[in-house]
Amino acid sequence: MRKALLVLTLTAGMALGLPEGIAASPATSQPGKPKPPNVILILVDDLGWSDLACYGSDLHETLHLDKLARQGVRFTDAYSASPVCSPTRAGLLTGKHPARLGMTIWREGALSPPRNRRLLPAAAVADLPHAETTLAESLQSAGYLTALVGKWHLGDADHAPETHGFDVNIGGTHWGAPATFFSPYRGSFGQARERRYVPHLELGKPGEYLTDRLTDEALRVIDHAKARDRPFFLYLAHHAPHTPIEAKPELVKRYEKKITPKSRHRNPAYAAMIHSLDESVGRIVERIEKLGLTERTVILLVSDNGGYVGTYEGKTVANNGSLRSGKGSLYEGGVRVPLIVAWPGVTPSGAVCREPVVSTDLYWTILDVTGCKVKEPPKGERDGQSLVPLLKDVKASLGRDALYWHYPHYYATTTPVSAIRAGDWKLLEYHEDSRVELYHLKDDLGETKDLAAKMTDKSEELLRGLRAWRKGVNARMPTPNPEFKRKDKESP
Numbered sequence: 032m033r034k035a036l037l038v039l040t041l042t043a044g045m046a047l048g049l050p051e052g053i054a055a056s057p058a059t060s061q062p063g064k065p066k067p068p069n070v071i072l073i074l075v076d077d078l079g080w081s082d083l084a085c086y087g088s089d090l091h092e093t094l095h096l097d098k099l100a101r102q103g104v105r106f107t108d109a110y111s112a113s114p115v116c117s118p119t120r121a122g123l124l125t126g127k128h129p130a131r132l133g134m135t136i137w138r139e140g141a142l143s144p145p146r147n148r149r150l151l152p153a154a155a156v157a158d159l160p161h162a163e164t165t166l167a168e169s170l171q172s173a174g175y176l177t178a179l180v181g182k183w184h185l186g187d188a189d190h191a192p193e194t195h196g197f198d199v200n201i202g203g204t205h206w207g208a209p210a211t212f213f214s215p216y217r218g219s220f221g222q223a224r225e226r227r228y229v230p231h232l233e234l235g236k237p238g239e240y241l242t243d244r245l246t247d248e249a250l251r252v253i254d255h256a257k258a259r260d261r262p263f264f265l266y267l268a269h270h271a272p273h274t275p276i277e278a279k280p281e282l283v284k285r286y287e288k289k290i291t292p293k294s295r296h297r298n299p300a301y302a303a304m305i306h307s308l309d310e311s312v313g314r315i316v317e318r319i320e321k322l323g324l325t326e327r328t329v330i331l332l333v334s335d336n337g338g339y340v341g342t343y344e345g346k347t348v349a350n351n352g353s354l355r356s357g358k359g360s361l362y363e364g365g366v367r368v369p370l371i372v373a374w375p376g377v378t379p380s381g382a383v384c385r386e387p388v389v390s391t392d393l394y395w396t397i398l399d400v401t402g403c404k405v406k407e408p409p410k411g412e413r414d415g416q417s418l419v420p421l422l423k424d425v426k427a428s429l430g431r432d433a434l435y436w437h438y439p440h441y442y443a444t445t446t447p448v449s450a451i452r453a454g455d456w457k458l459l460e461y462h463e464d465s466r467v468e469l470y471h472l473k474d475d476l477g478e479t480k481d482l483a484a485k486m487t488d489k490s491e492e493l494l495r496g497l498r499a500w501r502k503g504v505n506a507r508m509p510t511p512n513p514e515f516k517r518k519d520k521e522s523p
Contacts, residue, residue: 066262066327067173067174067175067262067327067401067402068262068327068328068329068374068400068401069256069262069263069264069265069319069324069327069328069329070170070175070263070264070265070328070329070331070397070400070401071265071267071315071319071328071329071330071331072123072264072265072266072267072331072333072393072397073267073268073269073312073315073330073331073332073333074120074123074181074182074266074267074268074269074333074334074335075269075271075272075308075332075333075334075335075369076116076182076208076268076269076270076271076272076273076334076335077116077272077273077274077334077335077336077337077338077339077348077349077358078272078305078308078334078338078368078369079334079337079338079339079349079350079351079352079357079364079368080334080337080338080351080352080354080363080364080367080368080369081295081338081350081351081352081353081354082272082296082305082338082349082369083096083097083100083305083369084096084097085097085100085105086105086369087352088295088296089293089294089295089296090286090289090290090294090295090296090297090302091296091302091305091306091309092302092306092309093305093306093309094309094313095309095310095312095313095316096308096309096312096332096371098313098316099312099316099330099332099371099373100371100381101380101381102373102375102378102380102381103330103371103372103373103374103378103380103382103422104371104372104373104378104379104382104383104384104421104422104425105369105370105371105382105383105384106369106370106371106372106383106384106385106386106388107383107384107385108367108384108385108386108387108388109333109367109368109369109370109387109388109389109390110366110367110368110387110388110389110390110434110436110452111333111334111335111336111337111366111368111389111390112128112129112389112390112391112436113129113135113336113366113436113438114336114337114358114359114360114361114365114366114436114438114442114445115136115137115140115335115336115358115359115438115442116137116182116184116207116335116336117134117136117137117138117184117185117207118132118134118135118136118137119335119336119390120182120183120184120185120268120335121134121159121185122134122390122391122394122414122415123166123390123391123393123394124159124165124166124167124185124195124394125159125163125164125165125166125394126166126391126394126395126398126413126414126415127163127391127414128391128414128435128437128504129437130435130437130501130504130505130506130507131412131414131504131505131506132156132159132160132163133154133155133156133507134155134156134157134159135153135155135437135438135439135440135507136152136155136438136440137184137207138157138158138184138185138186138205138207139207140152140155140440141154141155141156141157142157144440145441146512146514147512147514147515148441148446148512148515149446149463149511149512149515150446150447150462150463150509150510150511150512150515151509151510151511151512152439152440152441152447152509153439153440153447153506153507153508153509153510154507155440155507157186157187158185158186158187158189158190159185159186159190159195161190161194161195163195164405164406165195165196166196166264166394166397166398167179167192167195167196167197167264167266168195168196169196169398169403169405170196170264170397170401170403171196171197171198171264172403173401173403174261174262175261175262175263175264175401176198176199176252176255176256176259176261176262176263176264177196177197177198177199177263177264177266178197178198178199178200178201178249178252178263178264178265178266179192179197179199179200179201179202179203179266179268180199180201180202180245180248180249180252180265180266180267180268181201181202181203181245181266181267181268181269181270182202182203182207182268182269182270183200183202183203183204183205183268184204184205184206184207186205187205188205191203191204197266199252200231201231201232201245201248201252202229202230202231202232202245202248203268204229204230206220206227207273208220208270208273208274208275209227209228209229209241209270209275210226210227210228210275211241211275211277212240212241212242212270212271212275212277212278212304213238213239213240213241213277214232214235214236214237214238214239214240214241214244215228215232215233215235216228216229216232216235216241216244217229229241231248232244232248240278240279240307241270241271242269242270242271242304242307242308242310242311243307243310243311245267245269245270245311246267246310246311246314246315249265249267249315250314250315250318252265253265253315253318253319253322253324254318254322257322257324262401264397267311267315269308269311271304271305271307271308272301272304272305272308272348272349273339274339274343274348275343276298276300276301276304276343276344276346276348277300277304278300278301278302278303278304278306278307279303279307282302282303282306282307283299283300283303284299285299285303285306286299286300286302286303286306287299289302295350295352296349296350297346297347297350298346298347298348298349300346301348301349312332315330316330325375326375326376327375328375329372329373329374329397329400330371330372330373330374331370331371331372331373331393331396331397332369332370332371332372333368333369333370333371333390333393334368334369335368335390336358336359336365336366336368337351337354337356337357337358337360337363337364337365337366337367337368338350338351338357338358338364339357339358340356340357340358340364340444341357341358341443351363351364353476353477354367354476354477354478355477355478355479356444356445357444358442358444359438359442359443359444359445360442360444360445360448361436361438361445361448361449361450361459362444362459362478363457363472363476363477363478365444365445366436368390370388372396372418372422374400374422377422377423378422378423379425382425383425384421384425385425386421386425386427386428386429387431387434387452388418388421388429389415389434391414391415392415392416392417392418393415393418394415395413395415395416395417395418396417396418396419396422398417399417399419400419411503414504416429416431432453432496433451433452433453433496433500434451434452435449435450435451435452435497435500435501436449436450436451437449437450437501437504437506439462439506439507439508439509440509446461446462446463447461447462447463447509448460448461448462449462449497449501449506450497451493451496451497451500452472453493453496455471455472455473455474456469456470456471456472456489456493457469457470457471457472457478458470458483458490458493458494458497460494460497460498462508462509467483467490467494468481468483469481469482469483469486469489469490469493470482
């Protein structure tokens with residue numbers, strides 16, 4: 032049965048108002064009980080592990096994000112559940128691994144996979160199924176005002192945010208990247224010159240910048256919830272710093288002057304995009320403080336995958352520091368990401384956690400933080416854990432045996448591949464030729480020394496674990512492409 036649909040669409044010039052039927056809430060109707068915490072989840076698009084100053088950037092100025100890290104916990108070994116955007120987003124909102132969902136590539140890739148490679152990519156689900164209970168639905172049922180501001184990229188109009196538990200949807204569509212970061216946020220995108228736009232952002236001022244405007248809308252959601260004394264779940268999904276690499280001209284000039292011959296990060300426009308992102312976080316925190324909501328607001332910031340190491344208009348976009356490769360790859364540069372969590376009164380200030388965690392954990396973490404109860408998955412089918420023990424004590428352990436990834440598709444940085452990290456060991460299995468690579472991350476974070484041939488017992492142990500996991504989640508596999516073989520035989 033189709034989910035109940037609660038829609039609140041906000042555009043510039045419209046007054047924020049709740050639809051009939053959701054003005055009252057269980058979360059606000061119990062006098063004498065502590066008010067449930069607000070949750071702000073900021074998901075950044077293509078932000079690399081070393082892109083923030085507090086993670087070692089030698090160019091980017093991230094004063095507000097660094098301050099947030101000093102107020103909470105910064106994770107050094109946080110991972111996205113996928114090396115690309117949509118699968119990570121699906122896993123974050125459902126607590127399920129993308130491979131279990133069958134959502135292993137972004138929507139356009141699921142609809143039109145390449146057919147000219149050695150393998151046919153695994154079939155993938157294009158739209159987040161309504162059968163899944165999202166984080167927004169669970170919090171909505173608990174009385175929260177639920178709002179998405181920014182990128183959705185998890186389905187067509189029939190699978191829009193409003194059908195997955197969001198009362199408010201500002202800007203979320205089936206598209207991924209915007210055509211432009213400047214108002215009116217529409218134009219031609221990509222080689223196909225597809226016409227795109229970002230909805231619900233009408234009446235923008237000349238020169239208005241998308242990151243700023245999304246922040247404006249997020250602040251309106253916060254103000255609205257405060258005025259009605261509602262706990263809120265704000266999912267602020269920024270497009271920055273995804274392509275197109277566009278930034279405010281004055282900031283680009285600022286970073287052009289900062290770059291030296293020794294700089295690792297060398298793209299001034301990309302740096303300027305991150306600068307605007309940092310300002311957005313500062314504005315959010317300032318509004319929370321102004322409204323007296325600081326003590327009962329949890330802020331989480333994470334990236335959907337590693338930094339994009341390709342080029343845009345002839346310039347390399349990101350540099351993932353000591354990590355190998357980037358977006359699309361299952362090397363560390365493709366899946367290791369920044370994660371900062373600030374929970375006043377709980378997280379120790381300036382703490383650093385080195386426990387390996389993954390983005391599907393945030394689903395269970397937020398449910399734990401809010402006290403929202405959901406039906407527990409069958410034994411062995413839970414893909415994430417609550418990070419609350421780590422938020423209280425960064426030296427605690429989750430007791431997890433391994434983390435897994437499955438990307439049965441092609442990208443500029445990879446062929447179809449799966450991976451496992453167990454302790455400090457990491458193994459990748461490439462599906463075109465069944466090649467395996469083995470690395471010891473503690474001694475070789477850059478994954479430069481393949482130990483697979485030297486340590487066959489460890490390779491076989493991890494490979495068995497990886498394959499058993501794939502079977503357990505019913506991971507879809509790529510298959511041989513008979514057309515590719517035929518063409519290969521005919522070639523001179």
